[in-house]
Amino acid sequence: MEIPVISSLQKLILYESKARFYIVGSNVTETRFRVLKIDRTEPRDLVIQDDKVEYDRDEVINVLTTLDHGNRTKIKGTGIRQTLSAYGIFGFVRFLEGYYIVLITKRSCKQLIGPHAIYKIEDTSMVYIPNDTVRYFHPLESRYVKIFQTMDLSNDFYFSYSYDLTRMLQYNMAPSLTPQSLATDDNVSHNQQQDGNTESGNKKQDGSTESGNKKQDGNTESGNKKQDGNTESGNKKQESNTQSHDGKRKSGHTLTGVRSQPSWKFVWNKHLLKSFWNIVHNDWVLFITHGFIGQCKMSVYGKPIYITLIGRRSNQFAGTRFLKRGSNCEGCAANEIETEQIVHDGSRTFLDRGCITSFTQLRGSVPLSWSQDVVKMVPKPAILLDKKDPYADIAGLHFNQILKRYGAPIIVLNLVKRREKKPHESILKEELMETIKYLNQFLPPQHVIQYIGFDMAHVSKRKTADVLVRLEKIAKYCLKQTGFYLQLPSNHQGSIQNDKMLKGINGTWSKNGCRQNGVVRTNCVDCLDRTNTAQFAVGKCALAYQLYVLGVLEDPELDFDSDCVRMLEMLYEDHGDTVALQYGGSQLVHRIKGYRKIAPWTEHSRDIMQTLSRYYSNAFSDLEKQQSMNLFLGVFTPQEDKQNIWELSTDYYLHNRNCTKLVRNTNKLYSQWWDTCIIQHLPLSCEEEMKTTEELFLMVESTDSDERLNEFAEYYKPWTFTVLEELTCYKHSSSIRNIMPKGARDISPFSVRVISNQTSEATGLNADSRSNNKNPNVSGKDSTTSVGSEGSTSSSEDSDVEGEVCLSETSNSDDSDVDLSYTSFSDLFPSMKQVYRTDITEPTKRNQKLYERYVELGSVNDQLEETKEQTPCSQLLPSIELFPISAYKLDSSFHVEIPPISRHSKDIYHSYIERGKYGAGPPTDKDYAMYQKYVGSKYS
Structure with missing residues (x-):
């Protein structure tokens, strides 16, 4: 396991003087201080000086008074005043005047991955750096500032001081190798990959041979030494790192803490860091991600299991729904989001001591050059293929990036409609199939791109068909092809390799666990509603295997109506709502419950409102959001001699800078759309295999007492007063507190429950916006049917799943989407038994007599009040036998009658007191007779 460096500068204080800003950064223990000097005299240029000296607590006041002696004023004081405090630097930005610094002023800890805290940005502050005396005023500066601030930085932006959110868990846990060991291993792997087309290579793809590719199996003596991290040629840093993985940390031993380069594709403040991140100490640098991060805790009889869902949104070709479609000239797809599902045992805090698993999947727009005509804003604008791409350059660049990051195989799950009366979505389907068929000609047969087409909208119209059942079969196939990541502690290593339940799952298995090879790429037209449901189905299948390898489940199977799956469903719906708001302007229109045919009839009206909200956002606010995003990401840089961003008729040339080049890239052949280094490492990820110490962002050698490597002190914070209710792990959504019905x-959490309507509406992560109502739709149609959607003309004899891998089964379900059954009164209004779990029954004879007695007493009391006369009690005939409920007949709040004590109990108590005072006495006659009987029966 790789040990990350815990950045110490979690508290920042900004001091302002006449000529400079001084940012004093300290760690949470306030034992180390670092100073950053920012020049205020130059409005155009940003001059930053990083003071490498680390000051102690007692020296920081003296440092502040001596930082800028020339700025002392004649008045009392040093001329330096505190401006504000922050938790990190978001970055620096300049428009037409001087630079601004963006600081994180509010944060909240939302998730925990082992000992690493994940923070959500709640508020930021934008401070102008140059002094007003030298400020250059530009008339358009305020307009650019307003456009920049349209980007809400307090919504869905996350960061961590110690964990790289831009990378997958599998990459973060992979050890870093030296260039010498990498070259040695590459020679071996290159020779093995040259024989990849032989019979043994094909057997490796099928997973049915013991002598398959040694790199794939990872169990032989000459297996991939990089994965195990046990090479003899590794340097001392690598050996010390391996020792730390085994938990053998001894006082005085040298440890190596590393912080790898981030994946700039998911760093949303990359443009804001451009001016200072490579010239200052890395403690000042924070890499901010955008997307979604959700976490919940599942209690399995007291054992905490944390389920974390991370959605990383790419900053390349980013934008809104109708303005960013398909892919740009660099192969970057619109709305590309990497979804990682992490499951780990929370009973062990540190990642190298416990079991942790992850599964990664991908969503993104169809990687072709296409768009939709938005001149006439209609609900479904026509889909246009912008240009012909006979050599599939754009798709080749896109899949080349996927192969480099995830390895092989790539499974494309296409959810667009297959056949329509008027071609609309099917245009993309036909073009994508031809493109993948062309690209597969030049790949090794065992690493080709697998295509699976599933007409999800057509299947959902059938009354009896369940979309999730069909998706579950596809998900199981995809999981077996790619595998999932698994890291086992040292005491569990080797116990998982011989498991029969895991034999059909590919991936790189070793005694340490497993590595995921390849990825499932899901898409529909918008990559929102249908894609989110499909990703949930794949995530559910992966969760079953993840819980199985953690020893929680006996079989890798989960029921949809269990608390565990319901919790996962809410995570994916929160993820889908967040992504839909970012890209489409509204929450999900079609939810998972709708595809399961259990959505309440009220969901239909909600779907209409979300559709109208999305239409309004696309028509009126998307252009403003796109301009703000282009300015924030650095796609457009304001300059005085160029057009302003609001004067541009289109931003096509900003996102496609190479589209005007007439000469094709001659570095590659037409038949080689992939990089050479990628083929050498397949099916493994090239990025993970090329992770060397030369590419590290930071490397630290120190003792285990160094706070930057002391994860224990960072997580438990022994220097602060801890309140249980304020801890992140306590505030997490729990399966018992939030999901399980009262x-x-x-x-x-794996028990199958039938949740009633009112109960289901009150449970869940967001109880006010969810319901598990199982009532049918009043209209008789599924609430997921979009307004004005075109019907499909494909017959029931055709397969709903198409592609190179046959996954469909014979289906006898009717294609008709007309509901021929009648809706009864009991369907709309549930019974009392379903709602309150009780029903009206006939009272017992005793209860009936009690009620009659009560009525008789009341009638006699009324007569006494009317006549004001005494009525003897003999008039009330004893109609029921009355007896006291308590054995203490004279009990009251003032007096309690002492219950009688038997003589035997008193003798036992007296003998106990005597034994305590005088010790054990002589045995009684009864005990003596019992002992004689025992001896006689034993020795007779």
């Missing part, structure tokens, strides 16, 4: 006797 009054449930079985607390297992």
Whole structure:
């Protein structure tokens, strides 16, 4: 396991003087201080000086008074005053005047991955750096500032001081190799890959031979030494790192803490860091990601299992729904989001001591050059293929990036409609199939791109068909092809390799666990509603295997109506709502419950409102959001001699800078759309295999007492007063507190429960916006049917799943989407038994007599009040036998009658007191007779 460096500068204080800003950064223990000097005299140029000296607590006041002695004023004081405090630097930005510094002023800890805290940005502050005396005023500066601030930085932006959010867990846990060991291993792997087309290479793809590719199996003596991290040629840094993985940390031992280069594709403040990140100490640098991060805790009889869902949104070709479609000239797809599902055992804090698994999948627009005509704003604008691409350059660049990051195989799950009366979505389907078929000609047969087409909208119209059942079969196939990541502690290593349940799962298996090879790429037209449901189905299948390898499940199977799957469903719906708001301007229109045919009839009106909200956002606010995003990401840089961003008729040339080049890239052949280094490492990820110490962002050698490597002190914070209710792990959504219905006797999160309407509406992560109502739609149609959607003309005899891998089964379900069954009164209004779990029954004879007695007493009391006369009690005939409920007949709040004590109990108590005072006495006659009987029966 790689040990990350815990950045110490979690508290920043900004001091202002006449000529400079001084940012004093300290760690949470306030034992180390670092100073950053920012020049205020030059409005155009940003001059930053990083003071490498680390000051102690007692020296920081003296440092502040001596930082700028020339700025002392005649008045009392040093001329330096505190401006504000922050938790990190978001970055620096300049428009037409001087630079601004963007500081993170509010944060909240939302998630925990082992000991690493993930923070969400709640508020930021934008401070102008140059002094007003030298400020250059530009008339358009305020307009650019307003456009920049349209980007809401307090919404869905995350960062961590110690964990790289831009990378997958599999990459972060992979050890870094030296260039010498990498070259040695590459020679071996290159020779093995040259024989990849032989019989043994094909057997490796099928996973049915013991002598498959040694790099794939990872169990032989000459296996991939990079994965195990046990090469003899590794340097001392690597050996010390391996020792730390085994938990053998001894006082005085040298440890190596590393912080790898981030994946700039998911760093959203990359443009804001451009002016200072490579000239200052890396403690000042924070890499901000955008997207979604959700976490919940599942309690399995007291054992905490954390499920974390991370959605990383790419900053390349980013934008809004109708303005960013397809892919640009560099192969970057619109709305590309990497979704990682992490499951780990929370009973062990540190990642190298416990079990942790992850599964990664991808969503993104169809990687072709296409768009939609938005001149006439209609619900479904026509899809246009912008240009012909006979050599599939754009798609080749896109899949080349995927192969480099994830390895092989790539499974493309296409959810667009297959056949329509008027060609609309099917245009993309036909073009994508031809493109993948062309690209596969030049790949090794065992690493080709696999295509699976599933007409999800057509299947959902059938009354009896369940979309999730069909998706579950596809998900199981995809999971077996790619595998999932698994890291086991040293005491569990080797116990998982012989498991029969895991034999059909590919991936790189070793005694340490497993590595995921390849990825599932899901897309529909918008990559929102249908894509989110499909990703949930794949995530559910992966979760079953993840819980199985953690020893929680007996079989890798999960039921849809269990608390565990319901919790995962809410995570994916939150993820889908967040992504839909970022890209489409509204929440999800078609939810998972709709595709399961259990959505309540009220969901239909909600779908209409979300559709109208999305239409309004696309028509009126998307252009402003796109301009703000282009300015924030540095796609457009303001300059005085160029057009302003609001004067541009289109931003096509900003996102496609190479589209005007007439000469094709001659570095590659037409038949080689992939990089050479990628083929040498397939099916493994090239980025992980090329992770060397030369590419590290920071490397630290120190003792285990160094706070930058002391994860224990960072997580538990022994220097602060801890309140249980304020801890992140305590505030997490729990399966028992938020998901399990009240009054449930079985607390297992895997038990199948039938949740009633009112109960389901009150449970969940967001109880006010969710419901598990199982009532049918009043209209008789599925609430997921989009307004004005075109019907499909494909017959029921055709397969709904198409592609190179046959996954469909014979289906006898009717294609008709007309509901021929009648809706009864009981369908719309549930019974009392379903809602309150009780029903009206006939009272017992005893209860009936009690009620009659009560009525008789009341009638007699009324007569006494009317006549004001005494009525003897003999008039009330004893109609029921009355007896006291308590054994203490004279109990009251003032006096309690002492219950009688038997003589035997008194003798036992007296003998106990005597034994305590005088010790054990002689045995009684009864005990003596019992002992004689025992001896006689034993020795007779």
